[in-house]
Amino acid sequence: MDMGGGRLIRIMILVLVMVLVWKIWDYSSLPVLEPPSFNADSEIAKGIPSNLQSDQEQNSVLQAPVDEEHLLQETRTPIHKLENDSDDENKEEKQDLKQMAEQTVIRPVYKEKIKDVGKESETMKIKSKKMEHEESINLDKKTKEKAKKNEEKEIKKGQKEREVAVRPTMRIEIYYEVLCPDSRNFIMKQLTPAYEKLKDILQVGLVPYGKAETQEKNGKVTFDCQHGPRECEGNIVHACVTNVIKDEAKQIAIVHCMIDRNEQPMVVGKKCVEKHGENWGKISSCVTSDKGTSILKHMGDMTHRLKPEVTFIPTITIDGSQDDQKNILKDFHKVLCKKYKGPRHPSC
Structure with a gap:
């Protein structure tokens, strides 16, 4: 019985060894x-x-x-x-x-994440296009505003050019002297009223010298005036007013004021200049310096160049012409309206 049990065990061991060998061979063939x-x-x-x-x-x-x-x-x-x-x-x-x-x-x-990134990219593109559209709108507005301003400027410029073309000016020169009664009468009763009505078509130059004479000795300039030294002093004051004050309307207003009572040129000159809001100091400096003498000498040169020569003071030229002096002294406004080459002035 014992031998039979031991034999069975050996057979089982042999079977296991064979199975193991077979397994190893099987795996190695894979x-x-x-x-x-x-x-x-x-x-x-x-x-x-x-x-x-x-x-x-x-x-x-x-x-x-x-x-x-x-x-x-x-x-x-x-x-x-x-x-x-x-x-x-x-x-x-x-x-x-x-x-x-x-x-x-x-x-x-x-x-899904990549899709989200794509969506964000599309959103940025939409925003960018929107910003570009807004910028283009702003640029269009600025361009239109600029064009409108330019158009307004052109319209104003055209209006001014038409006004110049429609209303040409006349050049008026008044040759006078400060103590001459006829000069005083013309400036106060003819020149001032006519200028107030027609100043938009007039350019006026005042030449306060008259029938004086200029003398030069040893480099010094002196004057011999028709009504004496006081008139020469007054002529210099008027000449400095026309040189220092650039506003034509104020020049005529101050000369009108001074020539009414010109017996004391410096006193009345200060009063009239300050009355019209101008600086008397500048004019006083001009009168007392060589500048005043030089200006009056220039006024004399202008007077002596007139053709025909001066025979009566005041002498008035209209666009360089001395024609119709009698009617000028009588009704200056009427003569100006008659001689004006532009459209009929409203005051004529």
Whole structure:
């Protein structure tokens, strides 16, 4: 009985050894399996733990989209080989590899993120186009405003040119002396009223010299006036007024004021100049300096150049002509209206 039991044990040991040898031979005959040809970043190729899966998915946002079908085919190819070349004992291992491959391929999260980035890009494009549209509108407004201003300027310029063309001016020159009664009468009763009515068509020049004479000895200039030294002093005051004060209307108003009582030229000159809001100091400096003498000498040169020569004071020229002096002294306004070459003036 004992021998039978020991024999049974030896047979069982022999069977186990044979089974073990067979298993070893069976495994050695299997083909060498290469790892699946996944991408460098796949979890199966590198054996990345599942707990690092979320980090890899976040990094994949910056990569180009993956062709899921192509990757699935590459993943399934080695699995198909395993199913054909191995026996039933490796089915569980094959199934695990297949599940891992399928889980690795299907990861659409990063595509959703890329879609979000695309939406943001489209939003930025829309905003950019909107800003460009607004800027173009603003530019159009500025361009229109500028064009409108230019048009208004051109209209005003055209109006002025038409006014100049429609209302040409006449050049009037009054040759007079300050203590001459006829000069006083003409300036106060003819020149001032006519100028007030026709000043928009007149250019008036005052020449206070009359029948005086200019003398030069040893570089010094002196004057010999028809009504004496006081008149020469008054002529210089009037000459300085016409030189210092540029406003034509004020010149005529101050001369009108002074010639009314010109016996004391400096006193009445100060009073009349300040009455019309001008600086008497500048005129006084002109009178007492060589400047006043030089201006009066120039006035004398203008008077002596007249053709025909002066025979009566005052002498008035209209556009250089001395015609119709009698009627000028009688009704200056009427003569101006008659001689004016432009359209009829409202005051005529």
